[in-house]
Amino acid sequence: MSEPEGSAAVRDASWPLVPGATCVRETRRLATRQVAGWHLSGLADTVELLVSELVTNSVRHTPGPVRLTLEMKDGRLRCEVEDVAVSEPVRGAVAEDAEGGRGTELLDMLAADWGCVPMTTGKTVWFELDTHSHAA
Secondary structure (H helix, E strand, O other): OOOOOOOOEEEEEEEEEEOOOOHHHHHHHHHHHHHOOOOOHHHHHHHHHHHHHHHHHHHHOOOOEEEEEEEEEEEEEEEEEEEOOOOOOOOOOOOOOOOOHHHHHHHHOOOOEEEEEEOOOEEEEEEEEEEEEOOO
């Protein structure tokens, strides 16, 4: 299907995730394969790390379904992880000896932008990366 003249091409992919022992590993594989398919291999390591952080948190703290969605539009790659938990990521300093809590620091350092959208059924945590300098 071709895009109407003057409109930006939008590429998207979305997967329901089955929480379990291999969920995070499979999610990294799905995300990096999709990014490579969109000729954005230069973003693969960052996508893999950040998606892994978000999915790990969702699987660890959520009793229900999780979904990963990737969208490329207008020079940005947007990655979303949707779950049924209502608690939002906490921004702020993490104790040096803490076992977790560094996900938001990684998002702050590596993502062009990120946030959390509360929904009636849970939340979506998202991040965006600039694709202009990483196209193959």
